[in-house]
Amino acid sequence: MRAAFFMRVGRRRVYTLSMLQRLKKPDPLIVLIILAVIIAVLAPARGNFAEIFGKLTNVAIAVLFFLYGARLSTQEALNGLKHWRLHLTILAFTFVVYPLIGIALRPLTAVVSHDMYLGILFLTLVPSTVQSSVAFTSIAKGNVAGAIVSASASNLVGVIITPLLVMLLMGTGGGIHIDTSVFGEIALLLLAPFVLGQLSRRWIGKIAQSKATKVVDRGSIAMVVYSAFSKGVVDGIWASISMWELAFLVGFAAAFVAFMLWLTKKVSQKLGFSRADIIAIEFCGSKKSLATGLPMASVIFSSGGASLGLLILPLMIYHQVQLMMCSWLAARYAQRSTP
Numbered sequence: 001m002r003a004a005f006f007m008r009v010g011r012r013r014v015y016t017l018s019m020l021q022r023l024k025k026p027d028p029l030i031v032l033i034i035l036a037v038i039i040a041v042l043a044p045a046r047g048n049f050a051e052i053f054g055k056l057t058n059v060a061i062a063v064l065f066f067l068y069g070a071r072l073s074t075q076e077a078l079n080g081l082k083h084w085r086l087h088l089t090i091l092a093f094t095f096v097v098y099p100l101i102g103i104a105l106r107p108l109t110a111v112v113s114h115d116m117y118l119g120i121l122f123l124t125l126v127p128s129t130v131q132s133s134v135a136f137t138s139i140a141k142g143n144v145a146g147a148i149v150s151a152s153a154s155n156l157v158g159v160i161i162t163p164l165l166v167m168l169l170m171g172t173g174g175g176i177h178i179d180t181s182v183f184g185e186i187a188l189l190l191l192a193p194f195v196l197g198q199l200s201r202r203w204i205g206k207i208a209q210s211k212a213t214k215v216v217d218r219g220s221i222a223m224v225v226y227s228a229f230s231k232g233v234v235d236g237i238w239a240s241i242s243m244w245e246l247a248f249l250v251g252f253a254a255a256f257v258a259f260m261l262w263l264t265k266k267v268s269q270k271l272g273f274s275r276a277d278i279i280a281i282e283f284c285g286s287k288k289s290l291a292t293g294l295p296m297a298s299v300i301f302s303s304g305g306a307s308l309g310l311l312i313l314p315l316m317i318y319h320q321v322q323l324m325m326c327s328w329l330a331a332r333y334a335q336r337s338t339p
Contacts, residue, residue, distance in 0.1 A: 033221065036222040040230045050227070057223040060219060061189055064217060069199075070197035085273075086150060089267075089273075093285035097263070098125070099124050099169065105124075116241075119313055120252070121169060123314050125169065126289055126293035128150070128287045128288065128289060129289040129290075137280050140283070142278075142333075143276040150280065151284050158289075220295065221291060221295075225294065231309065232308070249313070250321065256318065257321055283326060287326075288318055293315050294315070
């Protein structure tokens with residue numbers, strides 16, 4: 001019995017160390033995004049090529065959500081729904097608390113451009129991450145099963161809620177025209193492929209969970225970034241962004257992530273959740289998904305008045321900052337018994 005116990009502890013330590021080493025390496029997604037931005041600056045998509053590339057990007061997004069659907073275990077999701085208090089708390093942080101904070105941040109227009117503020121507001125409306133939330137929860141010895149279900153539910157629910165929130169909060173007086181046709185586009189490009197993926201999971205579930213999915217995942221996001229930043233270069237948008245605004249966004253993202261980590265922890269403690277659940281709420285409730293947010297932005301703002309590049313820039317910076325800060329916090333939790 002004692003030997004088996006030490007073997008389990010040893011395996012868990014090896015797993016934790018391997019995850020920490022992996023998180024210390026440069027995030028391949030961030031590297032791809034930086035490369036996409038550089039290529040867009042040096043060789044932006046123009047004319048017919050931009051139009052063709054935009055259509056190919058939509059195809060890549062549809063394939064991505066098809067694989068998301070095929071990868072999510074229906075039975076696992078149904079089993080995990082039993083812990084409804086945990087999931088409702090995380091969803092409340094993602095789609096209620098964040099948007100309210102986004103509205104409260106409107107005075108930021110005194111120090112940054114209006115379009116930049118809209119980008120900050122948009123980042124508060126997107127779903128939580130899946131992969132990093134689950135990874136950090138696992139490292140910190142939290143409720144991994146709960147994190148998987150909550151993060152997956154956040155992305156699934158977000159396909160409907162995020163466009164609604166964007167229409168309500170950004171479509172009125174925000175300088176962005178968004179009509180109800182966006183829901184048809186969302187259903188066709190994101191929801192329909194997801195449902196088809198779920199229906200075909202029996203046959204392609206293993207393929208969807210392979211490394212090939214990561215190629216589509218990262219590739220589609222890089223395509224969205226290249227397309228968005230190319231349009232910004234062609235339209236001359238980036239000349240309006242100062243180094244001060246970029247530095248402000250980095251500092252703001254760090255402060256925002258720190259505040260949300262503190263808030264999710266304190267509220268979940270007050271609600272009487274267990275240590276494992278508190279960790280899951282903290283890591284799932286303080287995240288925003290670049291993987292889901294960028295494809296949504298490309299659909300929602302395809303005919304909007306603001307530059308897509310400016311709208312997604314705060315989310316891109318926030319994503320990288322949250323990875324670095326949560327990596328440190330997860331390692332800290334892994335070394336002690338209380339969050």
